[in-house]
Amino acid sequence: MWRDDAAVQIAAKYGTIYAIHQESDSIEAGSNGGRATVYGLDPDVIPVILNLEKGAYPKSTTLVVVGSTLAGRLELTIGSKIDIGDADEGDVTTVRVVGLLEERGMSMDLNTDSAIVGSEKLFTGIYGGEGEYNQVNIVVNDLNDVDTVKTAIDDQLNRKEDEVTVQDSSRMLESITSTLSTMTTFVMAIAGISLLVAAVSIFNVMMMSVSERTREIGILRSIGTQRDEILKMFVYEASILGVVGAAIGAVLSLTIGYVLVLGMVGTAEYFFAPGSVVYVPVAMLVGAGICVVSGVYPAWRASNLDPIEALRAE
Structure with a gap:
């Protein structure tokens, strides 16, 4: 009372x-x-x-x-x-x-x-x-x-x-905001680790691709293909991997996120709000960019292979 x-x-x-x-x-x-x-x-x-x-x-x-x-x-x-x-x-x-x-x-x-x-x-x-x-x-x-x-x-x-x-209810709001900020930081850290793992994986895939196609590269060089063309070929390959992977990741993220929000909150009315959806294309650009960057060194290595040594490769 x-x-x-x-x-x-x-x-x-x-x-x-x-x-x-x-x-x-x-x-x-x-x-x-x-x-x-x-x-x-x-x-x-x-x-x-x-x-x-x-x-x-x-x-x-x-x-x-x-x-x-x-x-x-x-x-x-x-x-x-x-x-x-x-x-x-x-x-x-x-x-x-x-x-x-x-x-x-x-x-x-x-x-x-x-x-x-x-x-x-x-x-x-x-x-x-x-x-x-x-x-x-x-x-x-x-x-x-x-x-x-x-x-x-x-x-x-x-x-x-x-x-x-x-x-004071504003103190409760500050506490909730702080908790959400901590959770967001944790999720971003996981995302950062995932990007690092993805970058290493793409790098390994591209390096393996160069190693397995050394003779092919030698043939291309011997018939007059320029180094910058070899470089572009492997960069394009890394770009395609990045774009396709980012698109698949975006679709899976939206699907899984929608199901989780619907199950936890009971409504997904605000799930597709512009403030939330804008992060999807940003994430796709970041993912594709990481793949391109990871493929630069393997592409450079492929373009600088000696044609004679490449033709001798088995």
């Missing part, structure tokens, strides 16, 4: 403050059922912090808005009725859907995608606990005020002993 008028006044100067009532309960809509999170919020705050995909915001205690994931799972539309509570115990409250919320994703404040959101009076009418809540959120108007608000509330409520825990 969190209740302090001075702290409310402090927070209200810097942004929007609202209390969250939250409970998990059984729900039923027509022939579909399951469990969902039920939120109770100040009706005046709901339009400020939540965006509608369609419909309207709840104006009475019998109206609610629902998240996109829950709406899809229970086939809810505007006007659908939901029974909240356990029918076997005879404690059921029926509400009507007046709005569908935009997809919001995971967050530290409200996870509304699989939830029902109604007024505080609706919530306390079902679960009781009027004036009591376990979490209060503050949406600041300016991110630069976060530390000021946090310090002021901490000084007001935790002067003698710790009564509340004050968390």
Whole structure:
């Protein structure tokens, strides 16, 4: 429970403050059922912090808005009725859907995608606990005020002993960003090692090709083929290997990546976003370039073989 008028006044100067009532309960809509999170919020705050995909915001205690994931799972539309509570115990409250919320994703404040959101009076009418809540959120108007608000509330409520825990969601975002950065660095290191292995492999393949075709090179030189033509022949061969390999790698990467993202996240809606797809042609160019560079020395060696010595090779 969190209740302090001075702290409310402090927070209200810097942004929007609202209390969250939250409970998990059984729900039923027509022939579909399951469990969902039920939120109770100040009706005046709901339009400020939540965006509608369609419909309207709840104006009475019998109206609610629902998240996109829950709406899809229970086939809810505007006007659908939901029974909240356990029918076997005879404690059921029926509400009507007046709005569908935009997809919001995971967050530290409200996870509304699989939830029902109604007024505080609706919530306390079902679960009781009027004036009591376990979490209060503050949406600041300016991110630069976060530390000021946090310090002021901490000084007001935790002067003698710790009564509340004050968390800054931006710190969580920094932690997640740091973790993702570490993972990205790790993946890039693996990619770098893979490129190095690929370069060595291409180099070995080209060197073997030169060794196996020494006599062929000698014949070409003896009939008047110039050194730069021999050089270009082997560079072109390395280029073809690089382009074909990069194309196959790009197709496999997109296919495997799509399957992994779909399995882990549940949607691949943003997988083909321009910011992500742009790395595919870049990676192809890098791969093809590595192959060309790896084939330069074998090509140079082939072009500088002595024709007479090359013809003697078996």
